[in-house]
Amino acid sequence: xxxxxxxxxKLAVPRGGSILLAVLDGLGDVNAPGQGTPLEEAETPNLxxxxxxxxxxxLIPVAVGVTPGSGPAHMAxxxxxxxxxxxGRGVLEVLGIGFPLCRGDLAARINFCTLDDDGIITxxxxxxxxxxxxxxxxxxxxxxxxxxxxxxxxxxKEHRACVVFRGAGLADGLGDTDPGAVGLAPLPxxxxxxxxxxxxxxVGEFLRQALALLRPQPRANxxxxxxxxxxxxxxxxxxxxxxxxxxxxxxxMYRGLASLLGMSLAQPAPENLQDQIGAVHDARARGxxxxxxxxxxxxxxxxxxxxxxxxxxLEEFDTALPEILKAGFDVVAxxxxxxxxxxxxMHSWHPVPLLVHGGFQRTGWNSAFxxxxxxxxxxxxxxxxxxxxxLLASAGRLEKFGA
Amino acid sequence: xxxxxxxxxKLAVPRGGSILLAVLDGLGDVNAPGQGTPLEEAETPNLxxxxxxxxxxxLIPVAVGVTPGSGPAHMAxxxxxxxxxxxGRGVLEVLGIGFPLCRGDLAARINFCTLDDDGIITxxxxxxxxxxxxxxxxxxxxxxxxxxxxxxxxxxKEHRACVVFRGAGLADGLGDTDPGAVGLAPLPxxxxxxxxxxxxxxVGEFLRQALALLRPQPRANxxxxxxxxxxxxxxxxxxxxxxxxxxxxxxxMYRGLASLLGMSLAQPAPENLQDQIGAVHDARARGxxxxxxxxxxxxxxxxxxxxxxxxxxLEEFDTALPEILKAGFDVVAxxxxxxxxxxxxMHSWHPVPLLVHGGFQRTGWNSAFxxxxxxxxxxxxxxxxxxxxxLLASAGRLEKFGA
Numbered sequence: 001x002x003x004x005x006x007x008x009x010k011l012a013v014p015r016g017g018s019i020l021l022a023v024l025d026g027l028g029d030v031n032a033p034g035q036g037t038p039l040e041e042a043e044t045p046n047l048x049x050x051x052x053x054x055x056x057x058x059l060i061p062v063a064v065g066v067t068p069g070s071g072p073a074h075m076a077x078x079x080x081x082x083x084x085x086x087x088g089r090g091v092l093e094v095l096g097i098g099f100p101l102c103r104g105d106l107a108a109r110i111n112f113c114t115l116d117d118d119g120i121i122t123x124x125x126x127x128x129x130x131x132x133x134x135x136x137x138x139x140x141x142x143x144x145x146x147x148x149x150x151x152x153x154x155x156x157k158e159h160r161a162c163v164v165f166r167g168a169g170l171a172d173g174l175g176d177t178d179p180g181a182v183g184l185a186p187l188p189x190x191x192x193x194x195x196x197x198x199x200x201x202x203v204g205e206f207l208r209q210a211l212a213l214l215r216p217q218p219r220a221n222x223x224x225x226x227x228x229x230x231x232x233x234x235x236x237x238x239x240x241x242x243x244x245x246x247x248x249x250x251x252x253m254y255r256g257l258a259s260l261l262g263m264s265l266a267q268p269a270p271e272n273l274q275d276q277i278g279a280v281h282d283a284r285a286r287g288x289x290x291x292x293x294x295x296x297x298x299x300x301x302x303x304x305x306x307x308x309x310x311x312x313x314l315e316e317f318d319t320a321l322p323e324i325l326k327a328g329f330d331v332v333a334x335x336x337x338x339x340x341x342x343x344x345x346m347h348s349w350h351p352v353p354l355l356v357h358g359g360f361q362r363t364g365w366n367s368a369f370x371x372x373x374x375x376x377x378x379x380x381x382x383x384x385x386x387x388x389x390x391l392l393a394s395a396g397r398l399e400k401f402g403a
Numbered sequence: 404x405x406x407x408x409x410x411x412x413k414l415a416v417p418r419g420g421s422i423l424l425a426v427l428d429g430l431g432d433v434n435a436p437g438q439g440t441p442l443e444e445a446e447t448p449n450l451x452x453x454x455x456x457x458x459x460x461x462l463i464p465v466a467v468g469v470t471p472g473s474g475p476a477h478m479a480x481x482x483x484x485x486x487x488x489x490x491g492r493g494v495l496e497v498l499g500i501g502f503p504l505c506r507g508d509l510a511a512r513i514n515f516c517t518l519d520d521d522g523i524i525t526x527x528x529x530x531x532x533x534x535x536x537x538x539x540x541x542x543x544x545x546x547x548x549x550x551x552x553x554x555x556x557x558x559x560k561e562h563r564a565c566v567v568f569r570g571a572g573l574a575d576g577l578g579d580t581d582p583g584a585v586g587l588a589p590l591p592x593x594x595x596x597x598x599x600x601x602x603x604x605x606v607g608e609f610l611r612q613a614l615a616l617l618r619p620q621p622r623a624n625x626x627x628x629x630x631x632x633x634x635x636x637x638x639x640x641x642x643x644x645x646x647x648x649x650x651x652x653x654x655x656m657y658r659g660l661a662s663l664l665g666m667s668l669a670q671p672a673p674e675n676l677q678d679q680i681g682a683v684h685d686a687r688a689r690g691x692x693x694x695x696x697x698x699x700x701x702x703x704x705x706x707x708x709x710x711x712x713x714x715x716x717l718e719e720f721d722t723a724l725p726e727i728l729k730a731g732f733d734v735v736a737x738x739x740x741x742x743x744x745x746x747x748x749m750h751s752w753h754p755v756p757l758l759v760h761g762g763f764q765r766t767g768w769n770s771a772f773x774x775x776x777x778x779x780x781x782x783x784x785x786x787x788x789x790x791x792x793x794l795l796a797s798a799g800r801l802e803k804f805g806a
Contacts, residue, residue, distance in 0.1 A: 362558075401465060
C-alpha cells in the first residue's frame with residue numbers, strides 16, 4: 001500500500017474544497033523524432049490556460065515499464081493499490097455491459113467456439129458469429145438452472161458473452177477453460193484449493209448443461225470461460241477519503257467500476273460529452289464534492305492508431321471544459337489512466353501528463369499541457385496512487401500529520 | 404523503513420568529512436501567477452554562490468500530499484521513519500518548553516477550560532486566561548502527589564500548560580479527554596488495552612485531584628488533556644550513522660528533539676542567529692563532525708503570511724552563511740523540514756528545495772537557490788529520509804555496498 005494514501009485515509013476530513021478529476025482515457029502518447037504528440041499538436045487553449053495558472057506533473061500508472069489495463073489504471077487513480085485490488089477480468093467484462101453485479105457474484109467471460117467431434121477446438125471465435133446470434137445463444141444458456149445458484153448469461157458482442165453465478169460460497173481461484181490455442185480440448189474446471197470446490201462444481205455443471213444445449217449449433221457448439229472472478233469488496237471511496245463522490249462516464253465499464261467503489265452514478269446514463277456536462281452540473285447541484293469525469297475517445301482513437309481522431313478527441317474535451325468548470329470546483333485535475341500511443345495502437349507504460357489547477361500550487365512554470373512540459377512541471381513525477389493525497393491536500397481536506 | 408537509510412546504517416564508517424545540515428524551517432513556498440516565491444525574490448548571494456558550485460534537488464517530507472508537523476518533518480531529515488517514529492504531541496509540547504524529559508515519561512498538553520455546574524464545557528480556553536494566571540494554576544497543580552509517580556505541571560502560554568508523569572509502567576495509548584467542542588463533558592480516561600491500565604489510573608487520579616483544586620476558580624475550573632504520549636526511545640542518531648552530532652537551535656522544541664536523538668546541544672542555549680554562529684564554531688572545536696543548525700524565522704514568518712519577513716529571514720541566514728562556513732565543513736546541506744507558504748499561513752505538503760555543496764556533485768546546473776531551479780537540479784526529487792544517506796555518501800562516510 002502507498003504510504004501517502006494510508007496517511008490520507010487517516011488525515012482526511014469531511015469538509016474543504018470540491019474536486020474535479022477528469023480522466024482523458026489513454027491521454028499520454030509518444031512521438032516520432034521531429035513530430036509532436038497528439039496532445040502537443042491539438043489546439044487546447046482552455047487546458048493551456050489552466051496550465052499557466054496551475055501546475056503540471058506526470059503519473060506513473062502502476063510501476064515503470066508496466067502497462068496497465070483500464071481496471072488497475074483507474075483503481076490507482078482512485079487511491080486503491082492496483083496490485084492488491086486487481087479486479088478480475090470477468091468482473092470488468094460484466095461491468096462493461098452495465099450488469100448490476102452484487103458482492104460475492106462469480107463472473108466470467110464466455111467465448112463461443114467451434115469443437116470437432118472429438119471435442120477439440122477448431123475455431124476459438126466460432127467463426128465470429130454475429131452479435132444477434134450471440135444474443136440468441138445466450139438466451140438459451142440463460143435458461144440453465146443449478147440448485148442453489150442463480151445463473152445469468154448475457155451477450156456482449158459477436159462471439160463474446162458473459163455469465164454471472166450468484167449464490168453462497170462461490171470463491172475466487174478457478175483458472176480459464178480456454179487453452180489459448182486451437183487443436184486442444186477446453187481445459188477442465190478444477191478447484192486448486194478446497195475453498196473453490198463449490199465454484200468448480202457450479203461452473204462444471206454449467207458447462208455440462210451448456211454443451212448439451214449448444215450441441216445442435218453448426219459453429220458455436222462449444223464455449224470457453226476466461227477470467228472467472230469473484231466480485232470482491234473494495235472499500236468505499238467516499239468513506240475512505242471523506243468525500244461525496246459522483247461518477248460521470250459514458251461507458252458502462254467505468255460506471256460499473258465507480259459503482260463498485262460506492263460512487264454515485266449520473267442518471268440517466270450520459271450518452272455523450274454534452275450529456276456529461278449536464279451530469280457534472282447535476283452532481284454538484286446534489287452536493288457531490290468529488291466528480292470523476294471519464295472521457296473515452298482519447299483512448300479509442302489511440303487504440304485505432306488514429307492521430308487525427310485523438311487530436312479531435314482532445315479538442316472536443318478542451319472545448320467542453322469551460323462549460324464543465326462552470327459547475328464550480330476548487331481543485332481541477334486533468335490526467336489519464338494510462339497512455340495509449342497511436343503508434344502502438346494499445347495501452348502503454350509511459351507516464352501520463354497531469355494538470356492540477358487550484359489550491360495553492362507552484363505555478364507559472366508551464367505554458368501548455370503536453371507530455372514534455374508535464375515532465376518538468378512543479379508537481380514532479382509521481383505514482384498514480386499519489387494523486388488522491390495530492391488532490392485532497394490541494395482542496396484543504398487533509399489534516400496535518402503529527403505535531 | 405527506507406532502504407537507503409537501512410543500508411547507510413550498515414555501511415557508515417566513523418571517519419570522513421564533516422557535515423553541516425542547515426534547516427531553514429518552512430523554507431518552501433508557493434507563488435501566485437506572475438509572482439516569485441520569497442526564496443526567488445530574496446537576495447541570497449551566498450546561497451546562490453554555493454548553488455553554482457554545488458547541486459540542487461528537492462525533498463518530499465513524508466509523502467506526496469502529506470503536510471507534516473515539525474516533529475515528523477525533522478525525524479525524516481534525520482533518517483528516522485516519520486510514521487514509525489511519530490513523536491507524541493504531548494512529548495513535543497513538553498520539549499517545547501525545554502523540560503528535561505526522561506525516557507518512559509508520560510507527557511500531555513493541558514488546556515484549562517470552563518465547566519458549568521453539570522460539568523459541561525462552556526469555554527475550551529477558559530476565557531484565554533493570562534500566562535501569569537496559567538503559571539499560578541500550574542503551581543497549584545504541581546503540588547499533586549500520586550503514590551509511585553512523580554507529577555510535574557508546567558505553564559506554557561495563556562490557557563495552555565503541560566503535565567509530565569514519571570514512574571514505572573506508564574505506557575502509551577490513552578486518548579484525549581478533550582471532546583473538541585463546548586456543550587459536552589470532558590471524555591473519561593479509559594485504558595484501551597491492559598498495558599495502559601496503569602497510565603489510565605494515574606491520569607484519572609491526577610484529573611480528580613486537579614478538578615478539586617481548580618473548583619474555586621471562576622474561569623479555569625476545569626482542564627482537558629490532549630496528546631497524552633509516552634517518551635519512547637528513538638535510537639541514537641550518532642550511533643546509527645557513526646557521527647558525533649551537535650544541534651544548534653534557538654527554539655526549545657528543536658533542541659529537545661535533537662536531544663532525544665542523542666545530539667549534543669549548544670550550551671548556553673543560543674538566543675539568536677549570532678549566537679548560533681558561535682555555537683557552530685564551538686561544536687566544530689569540540690570535535691563534532693555533524694552539525695544540525697536550525698533557523699526558525701523562515702517558518703514563523705510563513706505562518707504569519709508575511710512574505711517580506713520571510714524574505715528578510717532568508718536574507719538574514721544568507722548574510723550569516725559565510726561566518727557559519729568558516730567553521731569548516733566538507734559537505735554543506737541547506738534545506739527545510741517542510742514548506743510553509745505565506746499564502747497558506749501554515750505548513751504544507753509541497754516539496755522543499757535542497758542545496759548540497761561539497762563532496763563530488765554534478766554541478767554547474769543551476770544559478771540560484773529557488774523552488775523552481777531545485778526541481779530540475781542534479782540531485783532530483785527524493786524523500787527527506789534519503790537525505791542522510793546522500794550526505795554521508797557525499798562526505799565519504801559510507802562504504803560500498805557489496806563487492
